[in-house]
Amino acid sequence: xQPAPKYxxxxxxxxxxxxxxxxxxxxxLADGLLTPGIRLFDYGCGRGDDLRHLSMLGFEASxxxxxxxxxxxxxxxxVVTIGYVVNVIENPAERQEALxxxxxxxxxxxxxxxxxxxxxxxxxxxxxxxxxxxxxxGTFQKFFEQQELRQWIDRTLEANxxxxxxxxxxxxxxxxxxxxxLASRYRRRLxxxxxxxxxxxxxxxxxxxxPLMEFVGERGRLPQDDELANTAELAQVxxxxxxxxxxxxxxxxxxxxxxxxxxxxxxxxxxxxxxxxEGRPPFGKLPLALQRDVKAFFGNYKQACTEADTLLYSLGxxxxxxxxxxxxxxxxxxxxxxxxxxxxxxxxxxxLRLYEGCARGYLGRVDGANxxxxxxxxxxxxxxxxxxxxxxxxxPLAESLTVHLQTFRVKTRSFGAxxxxxxxxxxxxxxxxxxxxxxxxxxxxxxxxxxGLFDDTSRIGLEEGWNETLAQKGVYxxxxxxxxxxx
Ligand SMILES: C[S@@+](CC[C@H](N)C(=O)[O-])C[C@H]1O[C@@H](n2cnc3c(N)ncnc32)[C@H](O)[C@@H]1O
Numbered sequence: 223x224q225p226a227p228k229y230x231x232x233x234x235x236x237x238x239x240x241x242x243x244x245x246x247x248x249x250x251l252a253d254g255l256l257t258p259g260i261r262l263f264d265y266g267c268g269r270g271d272d273l274r275h276l277s278m279l280g281f282e283a284s285x286x287x288x289x290x291x292x293x294x295x296x297x298x299x300x301v302v303t304i305g306y307v308v309n310v311i312e313n314p315a316e317r318q319e320a321l322x323x324x325x326x327x328x329x330x331x332x333x334x335x336x337x338x339x340x341x342x343x344x345x346x347x348x349x350x351x352x353x354x355x356x357x358x359x360g361t362f363q364k365f366f367e368q369q370e371l372r373q374w375i376d377r378t379l380e381a382n383x384x385x386x387x388x389x390x391x392x393x394x395x396x397x398x399x400x401x402x403x404l405a406s407r408y409r410r411r412l413x414x415x416x417x418x419x420x421x422x423x424x425x426x427x428x429x430x431x432x433p434l435m436e437f438v439g440e441r442g443r444l445p446q447d448d449e450l451a452n453t454a455e456l457a458q459v460x461x462x463x464x465x466x467x468x469x470x471x472x473x474x475x476x477x478x479x480x481x482x483x484x485x486x487x488x489x490x491x492x493x494x495x496x497x498x499x500e501g502r503p504p505f506g507k508l509p510l511a512l513q514r515d516v517k518a519f520f521g522n523y524k525q526a527c528t529e530a531d532t533l534l535y536s537l538g539x540x541x542x543x544x545x546x547x548x549x550x551x552x553x554x555x556x557x558x559x560x561x562x563x564x565x566x567x568x569x570x571x572x573x574l575r576l577y578e579g580c581a582r583g584y585l586g587r588v589d590g591a592n593x594x595x596x597x598x599x600x601x602x603x604x605x606x607x608x609x610x611x612x613x614x615x616x617x618p619l620a621e622s623l624t625v626h627l628q629t630f631r632v633k634t635r636s637f638g639a640x641x642x643x644x645x646x647x648x649x650x651x652x653x654x655x656x657x658x659x660x661x662x663x664x665x666x667x668x669x670x671x672x673x674g675l676f677d678d679t680s681r682i683g684l685e686e687g688w689n690e691t692l693a694q695k696g697v698y699x700x701x702x703x704x705x706x707x708x709x
Contacts, residue, residue, distance in 0.1 A: 232359075232360050232361050232362070233289070233310045233311070233361060233362070235359055235360075235361055238268070238269075239269055239271060240269075240271035240272065240275075241271075242275075243272060243275045244271075244272050244305055244306070244335070245335065245387055245389070245390055245589055246303055246305050246333050246335040246386070246387075246390045247272045247275065247276070247303070247305075248589065249333070249386040249387050249390050249586070249587060250262075250301065250303070250333055251279075252587065253386065253392075253403070253587075255301055255330075255331060255333075255392075256276075256281055256301055258280070258281075259282075260281075260300045260301060260330075261281075261282045261283065261284075261297075261299040261300060261301070262276060262281060262282075262283040262284075262299055262300075262301045262302070262303065263283070263284055263285060263286075263296075263297050263298070263299035263301075263302045263303070263327055264283065264284070264285030264286075264302075264303045264304075264305065265285070265286060265296075265302060265303065265304045265307065265320075265323065265324040265327065266285075266286070266287055266288070266304055266305065266306075266307030266320065266324075267285030267286065267287045267290070267291060267305075268287055268290055268305075269290055270285055270287075270290065270291060272285075272303070272305070273285050284297055284299075296323070296327060297327065298326075298327040298328070298329055299327065299328070299329060300328075300329045300330040300331070301328070301330060301331055301333065302324055302325075302327045302328035302329075302331075302332050302333070303324075303332075303333040303334075303335075304320065304321065304324040304332065304333070304334050304335075305333070305335045306335055306336060306337060307320055307324075308320060308321055308334070308336050308364070309336040309337045309354070309363055309364045309365065309366070310361060310362060310363065310364075311362070311364075312351065312352050312354065312362040312364070313352075314352075314353065317364070318378045321334065321375065321378050321379065322378065322379065325379050325381075325393065328393070328395060329395065330394070330395055330396070330399065331392050331393065331394050331395065331399070332379075332392070332393040332395075333386070333390065333391070333392055333393075334371075334375055334383070334390070334391045334393065335389050335390045335391070336364070336366050336371055336389055337363060337364075337365050337366070337389060338365060338366055338367065338368060338371070338388055338389045338632070339365040339366065339367055340388075340623075340632055340633065340634045341365065341389075342355075342363075342365040348363075352364075366389070367632075368385065368388060368389070368584065368585065368630070368632060369584075369630060371389065371391065372385065372391060375391055375393060379393060381393045382397075382400065382500070384400060384403065384404060384586075385583065385584060385585055385586035386586040386587065387585065387586040387587045387588065387589060388585050388586065388588060388623065388632065390586060391586075397503070397507055398507065398508070398509045399509075401497075401503055401507065401508055401509055401512065402509045402511075402512070404493060404496075404497065405489075405490070405493045405509075405512055407493075407582070408489050408492045408493045408496070408575070408579060409440075409486070409489045409493075423469050423472075424469050424470065424472065424473035425473075427459055427460075427469070430452060430455055430456060430459055430466075431456075431466060431469065431470055433450055433451065433452055434450060434456060434463065434466055434467060434470065435470055437449065437450060438467065438470075438479065438482070439482060441486060441511070441515060442482050442483040442484075442485065442486025442487065442515075442518075442519070443483065443486070443514070443515060443518035443519070444463055444464060444467060444518075445463060446514060447463070449511070449514075450463070483519075485568075486515070486519065487519035487520070488572050488575075490512075490515055490516065490519055490520075490526065491526070491529055491530045491533055491572065492530075492533070492572060492575050492576055492579055494526055494527055494530035495530040495531070495533050495534040495537075495576055495579075496534075496576070496579050496580065496583050497530075498530070498531070498534055499580075499583065502527065505523040533572055533573070533576060534576065536573060537573060537576050537577060537580075542573055543573065543574070543577055543596070543598065543601070544598055546571050546573040546574050546577070547559075547560040547574070547596060547598050549571070550562075550570065550571060550574060551569065551571075552566045552569055552570065552651075552652075552653070552654055552655075553566065553570075553596075553651065553652065554648065554651040554652055557598075558597060558598055558599060559595045559596055559597045559598055559604075560574070560595075560596045560598065561593055561594070561595050561596075561606075561651075561652060562593070562594055562596075562652055562653075563592060563593055563594075563611065563652040563653045563657075564591065564592050564593070564594060565653060565654070565657060566652065566653055566654050566657075567594065569654050574596060577596055577601075577603070578594060578596060578603055580601075580603075580627050581603035581605075581625045581627060584625060584627075584630060585605075585623075585625055585632070588605035588623050590607040590609070590620075590621070591605030591606060591607050591623065592606070592607060592608055592611050593605075593606040593607075593608055593611070593646075593652060594606070595622075595624075600626070601626065601627035601628055602624055602625065602626050602627065603624070603625055603627065604622050604623065604624040604625075605622065605623045605624075606619055606621075606622045607619070607620045607621045607622070608620065608646060611646075611649070612659060613701070615649075615666055615699050615701065615702050616645040616646055616647060616688060616699070617645065617646050617649075618637070618643035618644065618645050618685055619637050619643050619644045619645070619646075620636070620637055620638055620643075621634065621635060621636045621637060621638065622634065622635045622637075641685070641686070642684045642685050642686045643684065643685050644683055644684055645683070645684065645685055645688055647667070647670075647676065647682065648663075648667045649663040649666075649667075650663035650664040650667060662702055663702070665702070666702045666703075666704065669704050670704060673695055673697060673704065674695065675691055675692070675695060675697075678691070693707070696708050
């Protein structure tokens, strides 16, 4: 169906110039959906800024737009994007048609993005029109709720979309690829254990053993013969994969590998627990590697699902989240919430990982969020953005996004324009003890405490009170050093 020319002309005005990759493109890159040799096609590419970013990164990408690139051909590709297009189309039938056309081109995954109602408040002037509104520029915008967008995609494509970020969804062509993506989302990124002893045999064959160590570090179990490229070489040198790994165990700390194994088992439990919300796949539909993980960690799928359900059930019991917050080995505990830095997510207890996982399963990745607030009194998770957390000794809060896990209402707040923003203190509490900046942050906290800067906690939470406190004590901050203002 061809849209009326007037609307097309106005829709073209919605295409903005982008200095940085769009949110969906950032998700695609962060989630590793594009690897060298995988092509992308951008359906409704506007001025083509995402295509330029991709070509700078060395990816092959092309796109079509009815106004800005009408002569470019529609091409099928492993990854197809349709970014912020469906929300500018006022005719519901044409909106669905655009989505279906993009889907028809997607060989592996379609990435759909649209604007959300929580962005609508930024528009000052608007008039209701059809199921959306007309902006002061004469363009149409349909703002979606996160769940509404997902359901609309699912209905239109008869698919099962996966939230990648607020307003961004992945639609996988292959169910196993979808499951693989979901399971890997809850897999922690831990480094493989380091060498402890010098072992002559190990040292001689380190290069041959490296892929094996990487595999076990990644999945927490030994590979089967078809899961490693150099199985034959390992068998030739050591006799078997199992014997090869014994050499690795000799040169490294066995307890570290055991910890990796336990953690991978927990990752799998968390994935299986969360998969309950959208219909857990039957065992035979899991990717082969995941089927093997299940057997290695739980013996069978029934046992794996029982353990996952026990974990999920415990989350709904009164006091479970509260107890987990109180006992958490990491995070800053306040009367209302536990706050942690995103880097500490992997070391949270399974209950808290599941608690946060419920929000992530609904929203996907929240761009820029680096502190996660797990509310204690009610089931809510907030994603907070404190720019320059590493370098600013007391970073101010720029924006927050909160999702209520019963109503699934999403709220955002921006503090950008305020001159008196909330700030962070005691940054070491948000990160793990082995974080490279832990010692630096702790040192500053000790000095600030010794100078009495935290004595009046009612004043120091906001920028103005904190700056006044520093001035009263005659000190100022240079990076993470506290200096005397009196010379
Ligand atoms: C908000 S812009 C988004 C452009 C680009 N994808 C981006 O994210 O920067 C919306 C684009 O949708 C295009 N468009 C409008 N109707 C369309 C349709 N039926 N099919 C494909 N694209 C369409 C417009 O020409 C416009 O460039």
